[in-house]
Amino acid sequence: MSHILDLFEKILPRSAADQTELLCETEEFYLTRFAESLIHQNIGRTDHTIWCRAVIGRKIGIAKTNVLNEEAIGKLIETAAGICHEQRDDPDFQSLVSSPKAPKTEGFVRATAKYTPLDRAQAVKTMATIAGKDKLKVSGMLQTSQTGLAVANSLGTRQEGQVTEIRVSLSASDDSGRAGFAQAFSRDADNVDLTEIAHRAVAKAQRLTNPIALESGNYTVILEPDAVADFLLFLGFLGFGGKGMVSGRSFMANKIGAKIMGDNITIGEDPFHPAIKYMSFDYEGVPRRKVMLVENGIAQGVVYDSYYAAQKEAQSTGNALPPDNKFGPYPKAMVMEPGTKSLDDIIASTEAGILITHFWYLNFVNPMLTTVTGTTRDGTFLIENGKPSAPVIDMRVNQSMLEAFNNAEVLSGERRLVPKYGVLMYVPAMKVHNFRLDKAE
């Protein structure tokens, strides 16, 4: 990425704006999708996006392009500055940020960058072969990518870094279409255990025959890590970002220092966690840092970019998104503290409950109450006398997420890294009482 920083260095002085920021994200992206144990999509893509944020007084103009050369970036700066001349003042804007050099980004692994189309196809074949032994077919995707980020601004900020990632998502299904699900994420392609992923999905699929219907009601549920992450992701969008604190729409607004979850819930933003290794700076070039969000159930803080931090007289936590985002900052690397019991022990100690693999199509019903709806998916089981006794036809969820984290009785000792929409979450399983599930019509 240093050649891009050099280019930015050369072009920045040409800007007529009071302050100017240039940002480039590069992408080498490869994806293999498969269904019925056959590959049906297989793609590669090379792209880069360059943003310019120009500031004149308190007027902000943003322009972006994916043409990466001196002439195009020079024009980009002119376009962004030109927007400023037509813009109105943004009274909440203070300044771009001058940031010290961020620590080296540790998430780049050569083995992942070198993964070939044949490697991906063979990986899928490995998983398909395991499932095939049990007369199951696999569907899913295997993605490898290499992402680079370079940021420079007229206040002296200069950052560059690269990360790699491999993602695997797998459904193993029988002729009825009922599927068991498993997924994995790593920076290092050599660290992904395809056999374990396949066996996890297969083990669920094998237990899905003759599902039973349960009536609507409040149940004790055991949420596997993927299901916990589904909720945590939405909590992150809804409440753990600075925009919601400024607008008052976050469930954290006016609650810092107050009890909002159970004593056993501690959640932090930790981009440097060894399982996560996020880019060490954000899209404004601000170094990322650890932020305690909830500690022993007590609200501690949220993540900020410079724009919303200035409005709350806080410091940016290095969570800025690209300047044309509509969401404001939110956590990208959430780590939840584990419990001590194993998931197997939690199941064994549950007299009656429902084990949920993950959720599908969650959406807000009442954001202020953190209520979401969605359905269970790909492995829902009735637990009786400490054992999964029968598969359950998927049920509709209507539940306040904060209430669920308040009703968490026990967390598992083991955690899993779950990727969702660019957010990484390292989370345990969670046993929750009074969880609302409705019989799907």
Next chain:
Amino acid sequence: MAIDKAKKAGASYAEYRQVQIQSEYLSYADGHPDEVTNGLDEGFGIRVIAKGSWGFCGSAEINEDEIGRAANKAVDIAKASALLQAKPVVLAPVKPSFGQYVSFIEKSPFEISLKEKLDFLAHLDELMSRNTGISSRFGFLEFRRVIENYFNSDGSAIYQMLYQSGVGVSATAARSHRDRATRSYPANEGAYENRGYELLQQVDFDNNIPTICEQAVALLDADPCPQKVCDVVLDGSHLSLVIHESIGHPLELDRVLGSERNFSGTSFATPDKLGKLQYASPIVNVVSDPTARYGLGSFGYDDEGVKAQPAYLIKDGILVNYLSSRETAAMIGTESTGAMRADGWGNIPLVRMTNTNLLPGKDTFEDLVAGIDDGLYLVNSSSWSIDDNRENFQFGCEIGWEIKGGKLGKMIKNPTYSSNTIAFWNSCDGIGNEPLWRLWGTPNCGKGQPGQNGRVGQGAAPARFRNVRIGV
């Protein structure tokens, strides 16, 4: 050149798509500009069949060397795909297409000054600010021009230029940070059409903004939604989304055949039901129509070069066809309905909706309401969720009104309902007439991995449904 390179590298079929997207987004919140962004995105993608399997490679660098590299890479990827292949890909035959298509526009939005656009948003903001009960105001404009050049090894050569425009507002009244109500206009996603700047003059903000502001304030004191089973009339602003989720997505033939099992899911509407399934009541007719004037899902040719064509999906309530591609159509022995669409240059096309239009019926709005003794009238979507087989769903709306004795009554806040696709559509016994019908745009339809954004439309008039569970 790309086609030749790919063929030379071993492709039996190849296509080249070069796409340039110019975009502009402006928003205005609480009296000042929120964001003004100008964007340009361009690149090319080469999709091939080699050794009977698919491969694709795209790049943002448009030059001869890079096109040659991408062609070879696409073929390499296809050959790797062949490691897991049951039988070679077969494409339903189509005649090669030659032609061009340009959206129907009067004024290019990119020839209008930024000042004029910001003045327009400032005017909408000022209209909302006149109601002192409104605590939060938002308005936006979005414009895109998509230029696409397409060639394939069957001999197709196509040029398309699509203009897409969007505009909308939302007003929020709040008593506290938890006690708030939002109304948007004309729909929760605004108005989106394939047309130029003239779209802004087609939406009557001046007369409707005062109304939605009054409604947002009144919602704070409105009654909550009761829990019961009753009849409902769904406004087109909301029914559009129900059509999208419970008819459009389930009839995408790639998901029907299992391609999306791991992510978007499957569909109950399997090919054995084609021509037999009573999907809806006999008054329901649904057409996929990419030729509809101004539809956000309109185009001249799909991204496999198949000429745009209307196709009945549901006729007199019976499932009669799917949204399909050349490959999926061949799998069930039919012809492509021309629904392969890609998000930009860097993604492969998937089977997507075009304009999924519920054809108008015969009823006036008064007829629809008069036919209900106890029920609800629901407007604008606020929440949506449907299961991965597209059967059980739950929706929420911004606002509702009680219907008692065939007449609209008191306002209801946070109305919700749930149902099952087949039961719901078979309970439809009234559809609004042509004057009530409108083509709604959905600018953010998600599908695929990596997620692709689709721009689609749904035609709808208000319609009546019986025995729906509300207040869920």
